[in-house]
Amino acid sequence: MSAFREAWDEAELGLVLLREGVVYYLNPAAARMIGAEVELAEGKPPVLALRHHRLARLLQRGGAEDLKLNGRILRAWGREGRLYLRDVSQSERRRRQLEEERHELMHELRTPVAGLAGLLELLQSDMPEAERRRALELARDEAERLLRLLAGQGRESREAWLVSELAPRLAHLLPGAARLRWDTPHPISHERDRVYQILVNLVENALKYGKPPIEVRTRTKDGRLLLEVADRGAPLADYQKIFIPGKRGVHAAGVRGSGLGLALVRRIARAWGGDAYAARVGEKNVFGVVLSREVSEEEEKRAENFGVRTNEDNR
């Protein structure tokens, strides 16, 4: 018998045994999970020993339940005066993390797939050959981007390019994005797909919750390059917490959304060593990212030579 006791003393699974209305054995794993002392719990009635009426009930009457106790999640199941306990905190945390990632992926796929559906619908209608080819090209680009996104790959850009080059793709994807004001004279060499992902999220938010005119702009501050989307929406109560996954602004009530967009924007910016931010500037709500790189004087000059392209130029 003592061999059994020794084995249970070493087990990671918690065990509590009841005899004649009192707890007569509680192994160290169970004591650890409950936060009790073995010596003080043994010989006591169930609630006194376990300090939790649900655990006591499971020990006395059987059944199974998940309980939050002492900052842990315990899976507890009992029958005939026996109670088993397993600490599932870690697996539960992992499960929640996976659930969050699943939501993020859904969020990332929803907008481009809707855009693709729109392009395909457009292709069904009569349209000039040049426009048809352009729509097909955009649809193919979008599908390729989705494939890259699913494969977790980015397309490195070795050459400098202007953010406004993304204007046509954005305009096809998001109704209303055709009226954006672009002021993005600074060439960048960041991954196009990622910058596009940032813009899709920021512009979509501005179209949903903000008010026109909506501007997309790049500017430099303290030697760093900023990419911003500004709109004339009402001030928000909090410009920090909207970056927390699942958290939406006060004005988001009644508008569909998952509250994940800004969290994703921040994640991309941080992967580059920058960050995302939001602020009220005058009459505008400004949402942007700091792209982590120093902007040299030479690059500033190059920006001037690149000239300012507007959405009109890109159509």
Added chain:
Amino acid sequence: MRKTLESELTKITDDFLQMTSLVREQVQLASEGLLKQDVEKAQEAITTDKRVDELELEIENTVLSVIALQQPVAGDLRFLATVLKALTDLERAGDYAAHVAEDALALAQEAPLKKYIILGEMAERLERMLDLLAKAIAERDLQAAQEILETDNDVDDLFEQITRELLTYMIEDPRTISKSLTLMRVARSYERLGDHLENIAERVFYWLTGKLDG
């Protein structure tokens, strides 16, 4: 005679811990109702309050009958006096958890004003205080009783913090006033709940040491 008294005292302790555990569950349910807008959990917290009230009466009757019939002295009498006084505080703590659940039901009808991080932290501290209370009573652990008093200071600090935050919300955007006031009431309920647990901890301190200055 002594054996009967001991078994009665064990039963009272067991029942009191059951009541503590029920109030802890109320706090947890009310908090989940509030943070996750879970109406069912909030309603369960309110229903549980009835069981807490019933237990209070049961324990009170048992304590009075033990005092009358067994004539306990010294530490035993101090313990019974502690339970008798603590019962009222514990029952009030349950009431405050039910108040939070009622407010959670009202708040669940609309989009949340913000992610209620501080209120979540307050609820976590209160759950911890109730765990410590169970430990202090079950194991006659003076340190656990002391820790309850310290944790209540955290609850008070968090209350100050959220009050300031909610005031800022109301000043910045008057549309948030109604929701902010409800949230302020929730924070107030948590703060009062903490005070009742602190009272119990002081009584436990008295039971274990015979001194009243906890």
